[in-house]
Amino acid sequence: MKDRPIYRKVEQWEIYDRMAGSSIYADTDKKFLPSERYDWTLLTEIELFINAVKGCKKVLDIGCGIGHPSLNIAEDVGSIIGIDKSERMIEIAKNRLRKSGANNIVFEVGDAESLKFSDKSFDAIILCGSLATFSDKKKSLQEIKRVLKKKGKVACIEANWQYQLTHERRFHEGNFRFTEKGLIRYRYVRRLLHPHKEIDYRCIIDQKSVLGKKLLSDRHFLKHKTLKTEMSIEEVEPHCTEIEYDEQEKLDPETITRLFAENGFKDIVVSGYGVMYDLLNSAGLVNKMAPYMKELSKAEAGISRFLHPLKTEMLFLTCKV
Numbered sequence: 001m002k003d004r005p006i007y008r009k010v011e012q013w014e015i016y017d018r019m020a021g022s023s024i025y026a027d028t029d030k031k032f033l034p035s036e037r038y039d040w041t042l043l044t045e046i047e048l049f050i051n052a053v054k055g056c057k058k059v060l061d062i063g064c065g066i067g068h069p070s071l072n073i074a075e076d077v078g079s080i081i082g083i084d085k086s087e088r089m090i091e092i093a094k095n096r097l098r099k100s101g102a103n104n105i106v107f108e109v110g111d112a113e114s115l116k117f118s119d120k121s122f123d124a125i126i127l128c129g130s131l132a133t134f135s136d137k138k139k140s141l142q143e144i145k146r147v148l149k150k151k152g153k154v155a156c157i158e159a160n161w162q163y164q165l166t167h168e169r170r171f172h173e174g175n176f177r178f179t180e181k182g183l184i185r186y187r188y189v190r191r192l193l194h195p196h197k198e199i200d201y202r203c204i205i206d207q208k209s210v211l212g213k214k215l216l217s218d219r220h221f222l223k224h225k226t227l228k229t230e231m232s233i234e235e236v237e238p239h240c241t242e243i244e245y246d247e248q249e250k251l252d253p254e255t256i257t258r259l260f261a262e263n264g265f266k267d268i269v270v271s272g273y274g275v276m277y278d279l280l281n282s283a284g285l286v287n288k289m290a291p292y293m294k295e296l297s298k299a300e301a302g303i304s305r306f307l308h309p310l311k312t313e314m315l316f317l318t319c320k321v
């Protein structure tokens with residue numbers, strides 16, 4: 001067992017790879033949407049993308065995850081390729097594609113930072129919540145510019161995760177196993193929603209150590225093999241063999257506009273900055289979406305962002321090369 005922690009910077013796609021199949025990235029074919037929970041938010045995204053890329057012949061969805069929004073906008077475009085660095089996400093996307101019956105989509109593993117497509121091959125590129133997760137944004141945007149045709153379009157939805165930070169919610173889970181060698185094997189994943197931060201504590205605790213003795217004297221621990229308080233986590237941390245983290249990032253309208261402008265994109269328009277309702281409003285889609293939103297009022301939408309992990313400030317950006 002190592003005394004000191006070993007830190008490893010894990011790329012965001014790896015975290016998504018682990019998330020594939022769970023929660024919002026589950027394999028469900030209900031309207032091709034990842035989960036009922038997110039229906040109207042995701043439907044809004046679809047409508048915004050359709051508005052932006054309708055009629056485009058060749059579209060590339062970078063960081064397509066399990067196929068949202070590709071699967072939902074395919075009817076409105078000529079053909080679409082969805083790529084993701086996570087093999088597991090692509091596996092699910094392919095499965096959902098088979099169920100959908102669409103014949104103009106291809107899902108494949110690919111890296112935003114090194115696109116395997118030739119220059120000027122797409123009419124439009126969509127980024128649905130994926131830009132924030134690319135490790136090297138400059139490299140990705142340069143690649144996007146390279147593969148876009150002249151006057152090709154980018155449509156991007158992103159969240160301001162700095163806003164999220166102040167309303168962060170945490171999910172805890174952890175489990176212990178006793179090994180035959182008098183050790184306790186422990187794994188605890190702490191997830192933060194700013195954005196997609198995941199800390200993975202794994203360690204082996206000697207049952208005779210101070211912490212080991214403490215755990216074994218705790219009746220709750222012996223019964224449930226879980227940790228109840230964060231205080232115990234701090235004690236475990238020095239024994240970590242792996243820690244994953246990512247840095248805080250600001251993607252508000254000014255920062256995101258600058259990012260595209262610095263990388264040579266033109267005609268940058270940021271619309272509908274705010275909660276999803278504001279994006280709907282700016283796109284003139286409130287009436288169309290009303291049935292899905294169950295008449296959700298603006299006030300309710302405003303409140304719901306405090307209750308819902310994805311109700312952070314979102315922005316929709318379009319630009320051209």
Ligand SMILES: C[S@@+](CC[C@H](N)C(=O)[O-])C[C@H]1O[C@@H](n2cnc3c(N)ncnc32)[C@H](O)[C@@H]1O
Binds near residue numbers: 013069086111129133
């Ligand atoms: C927030 S998820 C969005 C997924 C999907 N677009 C959606 O809206 O449900 C971001 C996705 O980007 C992918 N990703 C991160 N870095 C990538 C990279 N360098 N190349 C391709 N995909 C990447 C992740 O694996 C993840 O599936």
